[in-house]
Amino acid sequence: MSRFFRAGESDSDDTESDYSEGLSASDSEDHSDSSEESSSDSDDQATDKKAAAFRRRLLDSDSESDEEITRTVRSAKDKRFDEIDQAVTAMANAQKINDWISVQNEFERANKALQKSAGIISQAGVPKFYIKAVAELEKTIQVALEKEKSASKKMNASNAKALNAMKQKIKKNNKTYESQIQEYEKDPDNYGVEEEEVVEVKTKAKKPKKAVVSDSEEEDEEGEQVDDGFTPVGPGGKTIELTQDNLFKKLREIAEARGKKNTNRGEQVRILERLLVIANTPYQKIRVLLSLISAQFDFAIGLSGYMNIPLWKNAEKYLNNLLNVLETSNGYVVKENVPEEDDSDKDRTPQNGETVFIQGSIVAFVDRLDDEFTKSLQNIDPHTTDYIDRLKDEVSLYAVIVRSLAYFTRLEATDAISRITMRRLEHLYFKPEPVIIAVENATAALLPSGIIQATQDSSNLIHELCAFLYKNASSLLRTRAMLCHIYHHALHNRFFQARDMMLMSHLQETIHQVDITTQILHNRTMVQLGLCAFRDGMIREAQTCLQDISGTGRVKELLAQGLSLQRHSTASPEQEKLERQRQLPFHMHINLELLECVYLTCSMLLEIPSMAAANTHPELRKRVISKPFRRMLDYNSRQVFSGPPENTRDHIMGAAKALANGEWQSSVELISAIKIWDLMPESAKIKEMLNHKIQVEGLRTFLFTNASYYSSISLDQLAKMFELPLASTVSIVSKMVWSEELSASIDQVKNVVVLHHVQLSRLQTLALGFADKATGFVEGNEKLLESKTPQQGERPNKKGPNANKEQSSGNKQQQQRTMGPRGSRGGRNQFNNGLGNSVRGGRK
Known part of the structure; x- marks a missing residue:
């Protein structure tokens, strides 16, 4: 008799024993009740209640035991x-x-x-x-x-x-x-058909005992062949035996269960770890490690937004183990595009020097590992020690990248080498030279000898990585490599090399066509180029590089260093999520306060002399170098009371007003008092450079402002006023005269500057005003034409009073789209006609 029927008999025996015990208990209780009736009425009531409850339980047990449950037992x-x-x-x-x-x-x-x-x-x-x-x-x-x-x-x-x-x-x-x-x-039509046999067995059992059948069926599905189709279940659940014989079978089962609902990923990882211990051949270890690394990445990220750090470290450890097996076993190669094997459940060994190819992607593992590391840095508070502890793992990650690069170099896989090289470059380009050397030395200590050699020159390392990408990588990787190379040159004060590479690459012409992350890298490169020019004392070049980024008011978004919380934001939640995913880790940030300070300082040194020159040259009145600086200066000038400077902007605005008034010493003091300069290398040298620039621009501003009040000025007096050498003073004034910024001449005998007062006639004044208005008309009409008809060419110039009537009805909508704000037609033709009419009217 099978265990199933024995279990049924044991259940019925248990019921009968319970019944007999209940009867004996009832006899004893009845006897006690009869003795207690003589004592008190309250005890009688309590005893009656207990007896009634017992009878109900007894009846319920009888009904359950008498109930017949029909079960279908299938073989x-x-x-x-x-x-x-x-x-x-x-x-x-x-x-x-x-x-x-x-x-x-x-x-x-x-x-x-x-x-x-x-x-x-x-x-x-x-x-x-x-x-x-x-x-x-x-x-x-x-x-x-x-x-x-x-x-x-x-x-x-x-x-x-x-x-x-x-x-x-x-x-x-x-x-x-x-x-x-x-x-x-x-005989296809009369081919035999299987007959199903179903055995109906009626048993008496309690309803909860149905779990026995379901457990046996689950065990039977696992493939354990036992008599009558049943397998015993231990107290710990299913027992899984892992041996060399069923290793590939278990791997296949885990691969099939991957991605399905109700899959216990933790149990899969534990099984794979046990299989890794059992595996004794390189092929078995590679297959298990590939599945094990994938299983680590399959865990749900959850609310944290990034991979769990212990799981990440496990994935890194197993990836190192995989690379170690591949390095020691040269006959095995892991590739993405491998033809499917007919029988993948057998161990394979290289025969006659042939290579065994295994399907997998080490590049994808490295990319995912690097991306998850970046995500964790994005989601950890950078002002805590957790961020520092997490950042220490970058050396081990960099070692994995270098090790995989050496493996692909041995295989001569160009595409994989390009992708891994780009990953390596992105970990180095923004670091100063001492940090790069320290990272390379630490990596050389972690890896086996011969994979990487310690370097003492970061420039040569970056150049070698970029040169390989220039020759072998795709267009996008070449663009990113060029930007990283330029960034590294600018970071190390090689401005002219960085500038020449930027101009010769023509990246600014096509950068709007690439993806957003590459555009962010371009913005970072331009900012670093501007900072490099500022450190070298090239104020105009620095302001030009920083204008497109700092002048927009969206510096955080353009550099991927944060999101500006706008009140009336139109961005959808999906767009905000993408923006947050693009944010750079904190240790890669460029100091935005320092960037603003540099930009406003450069704008001050250029705008104050230009504003002073506009008073004597009407054609320069509408020339604006930096609109943000102008707005800040106007707002500060309208303040009734200005207290002592509290932040960087206040210092620069106060220095600008002092420079405009000729008080260059006060301007120097205010600029030197800014504490942000201490964050730059060689801050004393930068302050000295700024002092000299303020002296020069103060001299220029003084000449522009007071030229109309003097007939001649002594050069010795100018040199003494601004504490400049006489030769430097003569050079500055000569340059102003040569570039026609100042109407003057230098008398070398008397060592004075003779100023020429030129009074514009009324005709010249009107001509200049007319030229300004004409220029404004042209610019306004060009903007209107571009905004209304961006895809249309110039319209034909129709002459005659009935020119508009000749338009067909199909063109009326186009006419309405090209109307100006007041109903007049926009475009160049209306401006040309108006200009011609005014000229003809003037001739009459």
Whole structure:
């Protein structure tokens, strides 16, 4: 008798024993009740209640024991054959819609169920519906291949790949069942059909005992073959035996369960770790490690937004183990594009010096590891020690990148080398030279000898990495490599090299066509180039480089260093999420306060002399070098009371007003008092440079402002006023005279500057005003034309009073789109006609 029926008998025996115990208990309670009736009425009531409760429990137990539950007990043969039948039915349905990927999956499922039923098939034979299915499948594949050759519209690549794979698999599979298939082809219509046998057994058991059947069925699905289709379940759940024989089988099961619902990823990782201990050949270790690294990345990220740090470190450890196995076993190569093997459940070894290719992507693992490291830095508060602790892992990550680069270099995989080289470059380009040297030395200590050599020159290392990308990488990687190279030159005060590379690359002409992350890198490079020019004392070049970034008011977004919280923001939640994902880690940030200070200082040194020159040169009145600086200066000038400077802007605005008034000493004091200069290397040298620049611009501003009040000025007096050498003073004034900024001449005998007072006639004044208005008209009409008709060319110049009436009705909407704000037609032609009419009217 099977254990199932013994379990039923034990259950009924338990019920009877409970019943007998209940009777004995009731007898004793009745006896005690009779003795207590004489004592008190309250005790009688309590005893009655207890007796009633016991009778209810007794009746309930009797009803449960008498209830008959009908159960269907199916044999292991029926279960196995049902599983095969389901796969065969799904395979037939997929053939009808030409879904060969599903056909391939169901075919493999049917064969797996067939392998699990090996013991049953040895007695009962192969199911005839399976023979019929594989025979018809081979014919359907032949028909599908012929249609594919003659069809004008080809099926997609994945479906075609599955069809070709099925051609090979079904051919190999049907060789095993040649005799059965021949028997089927003799008489397909009358081929035998399996009969199902269902045994109805009535048992008496409690309802909760149904769990026994379900547990046995689950265990049976695991493939454990036990008599009568049942397997014992231990107290710890299912027991899984892992050996060399079923290693590849377990790997395949884990791969099939990947991505499905209710998959216990933690249990999968534990199984893979046990398989890694069992694996003893390089092929087995590589296969297990590839699955194990993927399993680490499969864990849900959750609310943190990034991969768990212990999981990340495990993935890094296993990736190092994988690279170690590949380095020691040269006969095995992991590649992305590897043809599918017919039998992947056998250990493979290199034969006769051949290379064994295994499907996988180490580049993808390195990319994911690097991306998850960046995400963790983005989500950790940078002002805590957790950020510093996390940043220490960058050296080990960099070591993995360098190690994988050496592996791909040995394989001569150009595309993979380019991608890994770009990753390595992105970890180095923004670091100063001492930090790069320290990172390289620490990496050389972590890796095996011979993979990397310690370097003492960061410029040569960056140049070698970028030169390789220039020659072998794609267009996007070349662009990013060029920007990283320029950034590194600018960071190390090589302005002219960085400027020449930027101009010769013509990146500014095409940078708007690349992705957003590359545009952010371009913005960072331009900012670093401007800071480099400022450190070298080239004020105009620095202001030009910083104008496009700092003059917009959106510095955080353009540099990916934060989001400006705007009240009326139109960005959707998806856009904000993408913006946050693009944010750079804190240690890569450029100091925005220092950037603003440099930009405003450069603008002050250029704008104050220009504003002073505009008083004597009317054509310079509308010339604006920096609109943000002008707005800040106007706002500060309108203040009734100005207290002592509190921040960087206040210092610069006070210095600008002092410089405009000729008080250059006060301007120097205010600029030197800014504490942000201490964050720059060689801050004393920078302050000295700024003092000299303020002296020079103060001299120029004085000449522009007071030229109309003097007929001549002594050069010695100018040199003494601004504490400049006489030669420098003569050079500055001569340059102003030569560039026609100052109407003067130098008398070298008397060593004075003779100022020429030129009074403009009324005609010249009107001509200059007319020229300003004409220029404004042209600019306004060009902007209007570009905004209204960005894709239209210039309209033909129609003459005559009836020119507008000749337009057809189809052009009326176009006319309405090109109207100006007051109803007049926009475009160049109206301006030309108006200019001609005014000239003709003036002639009359």
